[in-house]
Amino acid sequence: MIKIYSIEEAKKWDELVRTFANYDVYYLSGYVKAFQIHGDGEPQLFYYNSNEDVNAKGGLRGIYVYMKRMTAIEGMYDSITPYGYGGFLIEGLEDENSDSNQNSNSNEGKLRALWTAYVRKMKEENIVDNFVRYHPMLANAVSMKVCSDVIDLGKTVAMDLASEDVIWMNIHSKNRNMIRKAEKNGIEIKHGRGLELFDEFIKIYNAIMDRDNAEEYYYFEPEFYNSIHEDLNDNYEMFWAEYEGKIIAMSIMIFANGRLNYHLSCSDIEYRNLAPSNLLLYKAAMWGCEKGMKTFHLGGGVGSDEDNLFKFKIAFNRFSNYQFSIAKHVFDQSRYDELVAERAARDIEFNQESKFFPLYRS
Template identity: 45%
Template structure:
């Protein structure tokens, strides 16, 4: 009743996913491929079915031995854990979620993961789908903070939800001659990568966020119908870019970058507006912007909040330990390090 679909069976994987009414881009094998290229692990899809429910969970299976903290301390292909791919995910469940079916799903999930050598799982639940509610007995769930979602039901609603400051920036950009275009050529991806890396350097971002060329090629080639680059042009110069992903009525702000010499024109503001308008014209229902750094209501969150002062989405994470004995063994290895400080904030703690 519970099975694993491997990354090699892309056609079967996507057929299963697209049969779920609420599926999103984060569940497609083509999306996970880019993060396999990035080194985030091996993509797998869990699929469960009984007389009451169907359920899927798309994850990255990570070999703990690949973590630099465990180099030469444990053998490869021995200890694994699961993580939601970059973005959001968690179990999607359809049908009548009876206590019996949910109990059976949980028990089979634990048994299969232990059999596969999987020790723990960290989930970033989908703020729009609110799928953490269905699995509250399967995971330890923490609500971390708010994220911002734009409803795309009408152009008037999009504009009315912007605060006064956003409207002012958008009008200024238009008056200055900023124009918005979109595409997905190799040249655009190269331009995006250069601008994005400069933005990450300015923000002192972690190495993880500097994606290599192969990652961007995967986005271009493997998501031909689920990704676009919007870019702001001023006097024939690109001054801002946003990479979006989308599927099944939902658009997601994926990555963005700005030319530091043209921040006075606020290109990101007009880009977000035009993406929302494009979404409305093409029948999309929502445009999700995400939240602040570390789910805090920081300057980034407040910047995004300006696009919808009424957004009420909550970002939740789920924690699950499948094999407590092996989990504790990994913790013992880490505790031998003088600089290791155990924390309840980071999960799994042996990776902190």
């Protein structure tokens, strides 16, 4: 059984996602709706069930969320994981620890059947290729190595929210000092929801983007933030740091199914020496723990590098070690080559040696 759900079927989409034990917020229709508004493409949910009878046991089920994008050639499309993390979420694999060889072979057969069905469906949809960013916390890249060329990149960081003591114990001693410093400096952390908070966020966030000469993609219109508030209303929380009554740092946290995620953030550079972001993330982790959440995923460095951003994050859990992986799939090589040729024909500066994928979008 194969079905593709559109964003117009949001209720059925979310009902299906929630039947998977390990789903995260990135799979919900409300999450991808904002990025459709942002212009990232048409959100779709691919669903596979090896059993014709969906209530039967012993089969393999899988879902994959992607953005279907138009290309320069009419009638041809490509696809990409929505901003953040995703990849196939699968249930029905055998426990390989109980009978390694037999179950391993069974799992490989199931996964290859899913992959064959997926590729066939993508071709029917005229989708030429796909770029996927796997979810480090779900480790869903591991099983897909059977049928896909998974590329392991850098590490990401997550906090264990098992208890307040565990949170504090895992934080690096220098970062604990920064958290204490922020409190001593009079930084107050508050949280809540509301459209007026996004107005404050946009002012600080856009100022940072201006300062860093950020690409246009990283500027979000008010409608994008409105969608977070309306379509993810039960799955987001705003945290902000105040100093002498002024908001100096803000973060949008998103969550689902016991998983808290660091989404978008900003801070006023004039006040960074007060360490507001250190205290903000610590308080957000404590809030998540209080709400019964199990993990707080902070993500990794820019471009998966172990840069200053990564070093800032790893200081919140010195024991964290989650693998971030990607994959690049070409479903129809002749059409892919046609898109590359089209780009080359209209762009004399096009670098056909680029490692960017898909090449025609470099």
